[in-house]
Amino acid sequence: MSATSEDHVGPGLKAAALAVIAFLQLPVIVVVLAAFSTTSYLTIPPQGLTLAWFGKVLSDPTYLSAIRMSLFLAFGSTAISLAIGVAAAYALFRKAVPGADAITSFLMAPLVLPAVVIGVAVLQYYSLIGLRGSLFGLLMAHVVITAPYVVRSALASLSGIDLATEEAARVLGATGFEAFRLVTLPQIGPGLVAGALFAFITSLDNVPVTIFLISASQTTLPVLIFTSVEMGVDPSVAAISTLLIVVTGLAMLFAERRTGFHRFI
């Protein structure tokens, strides 16, 4: 007897699955609708369509500087995490250091601790050593929360490759770094793209650590949205959110087409 893929799934299961998918997209759809709505609260159907909220957000210096700040932190922490994270993962993979298992657990520890705990611990520490409100301190905190993702994806990708290819390159005269760059790196590339994207999004998304460390003059986009929502819902928040939704969606589709991104989650 052959089991076709359809014989296990009835119409009831299909309906339930699609309902859950719809539930997952619901708040996204609502935010996009609110961004184009002329009224300051949401109605179905929307009362009228306008692009005014987008214009308002994109000409607001507070939002613009928050966007710059968020992008700086996300690019900066991803780049640093990639450099030091891939190096560390490679050392662990080659068993070049003693106690590799314990070290791996230590490198992953920032994922286990609640983010709010990391936030308050670093706040207290920075107040003590005079780094509170500094851009450098904030960037380092973002590296702490993004690096584990890079290490994890690098370790996962490395475990799938054949070391013999790198050894062959060494035998043929390549230096250790050349062998890594020309032979190993291309093989783990797709996994690293997924890890880097995860790190980038983690930094761009972060509130529970960032909110404790920002100074009065510099804030990030999610923290700005978070604090402005506390003062009341405003369609310009929906507009900036919609821009984030579009950027996230495009980044995901790009990564999917380039690397088959969903396989790495």
Next chain:
Amino acid sequence: MIRMRHGLMLLAPLALMLLVFFLLPVVMMLPVSFREYTPGAGLTPGVWTFENYTQIITDDYYLEVIWRTLGLGFGVTLACLLLGYPLAYFIVRGPERWRTPLILLVIFPMMLNLVVRSFGWIALLSNRGLINNLLTDLGLIATPIKLMFNLTGLMIGLTHIYLPFMVLMLVAAIRNVSRDVEAAAATLGSSRVHVFTSVTLPLSTPGILAGSILVFVLTISALVTPRMLGGPTYKVMATVIYDEYMQTLDWPSGSALAFALTAIAIGVIWASSRLTRSWAGMT
């Protein structure tokens, strides 16, 4: 084999970075949790106390917050399982051509900014939100029903936030259940429901456990969604920590609560890994 000296050089930047900006801050928070705090005056010099920890398990306010946090953890985990399993099963066993689009639709909200998603739920659940407007227009309710700043709002919002994690864990688990074993049970006369309850479900238990632990730990640690959908009054552990650090400036109480939250999270992870290991030993 590369030499150990090279290995240490490769490892050092990240290890030192985490030592200075992660481990040291957490360790240095420990003494603060044993200090005494006086409103207005700050830390009392020279006084050390266990009061910050004992109040967590004796004070009614803290107990209420802790039970609420744990209750939310269980509730959200259960809701994610009940909603996530059918979807994960459909993704794995359903039509092949649907697989990638559905997985992408599960990942997309997960990639999306947490603040944006919580904002979406505010637009839906608030008194002048979409759901209340719709129900009022349909004449089903006269005054808005309270969907935010209470358990309902947090349950809906947090379930939405952590459901994708559960689905991805379950997809991986169900994928590992061999089609041949299911087919064998069916050939031997099991009904479709019986195949599911006696073969597929038990064999996907490791994934159910892993997904549940992940969702539970993420839920009790969450700050942003509880703050946005719970408002200033309906509090969980993370939002109380936030308030004690940013508003009342009672850092000793805040740090003790932070360690309590960490202990619960790590305890749950540790217990589950023990459980998984003993199960693996039985089979």
